[in-house]
Amino acid sequence: MPIPCQTYGEVNQLGGVFVNGRPLPNTIRLRIVELAQLGIRPCDISRQLRVSHGCVSKILARYNETGSILPGAIGGSKPRVTTPNVVKHIRDYKHGDPGIFAWEIRDRLLADGVCDKYNVPSVSSISRILRNKIGSLSQPAPYEGSKPPLPQPALPYNPIYQYPYPGAKVNSHPGVTGAAHVSLPRAWPSAHSVSNILGIRAFMEQSALAGTEGSAYPPKMEDWPSVNRATFPAAAAQGGVNGIDKLALEADIKYPQQPPPPSSIWNSSRFVLPECWAGSSDLSLLFPQCLKAGKGKYFSLSVFNHFR
């Protein structure tokens, strides 16, 4: 039984803070995968970060499967399977054979490749379509008229859904195959992959650019907010939770507003802390790939290796 925590949600058995129903901050998720890649056992990661071992297991499993450390899309509804195209085919089948059964229509949708097993309408759905949308064959369907409907994709899944089909979780990144290993850096250029994230610059730029057109991430909390919050640094002096600043965690939870502009973060190859991070704790705690290069300045490890 988690202990209620007045400000930051609840405290788990390990003493870590979590918010029920909400994903862990990306910083923690990243650390979990980083530590796993360093060969640290999940049980040790769990204890060190004060995250339940079940959660560690889940995050690592997901990373193995998808190459992404990000949580899935929360909320929303499943897309409709009865797209205009499907309805059209149902109507065609019915028109060609008025005595056709719904289950036969379902089989034909599969056989003709109109749908696959994941998005084929149920028999009851087909019956409903026959009853409501088709009814009398002499009447045009609602969307058939002088003004055609807007085109819809054959697979109407909302792009925010990473996995097009239930039970068929595939990586949404191009060129990604199923097999993956935690201990090996990803070879593909995944915006979510740790191998890319470990290039902290890309990490930060994507964070700062979240929400801009073409960004890999929507401008929401799920997308790297915790490292660009004005509240991020001060919490170190207040005692971290899970090795992560409380305020950073809180910032993650509350969807704070504006990340610093990229230009304020990156100065050429140097990572320059935004002013709002003044007095920051050592970022290398969160990002071991960063090397402190002086007051408020960090180098990414790759930059360091390049110049040494």
Added chain:
DNA sequence: TCCGTAACGGTTGAC
């Protein structure tokens, strides 16, 4: 002791 996973209570967002 470690790990995978089902159950649980919770949040979220499309409809």
Added chain:
DNA sequence: GCGTCAACCGTTACG
């Protein structure tokens, strides 16, 4: 604006 539904979340407990 609100309720419903079905996604997802992390924790906990169990084997």
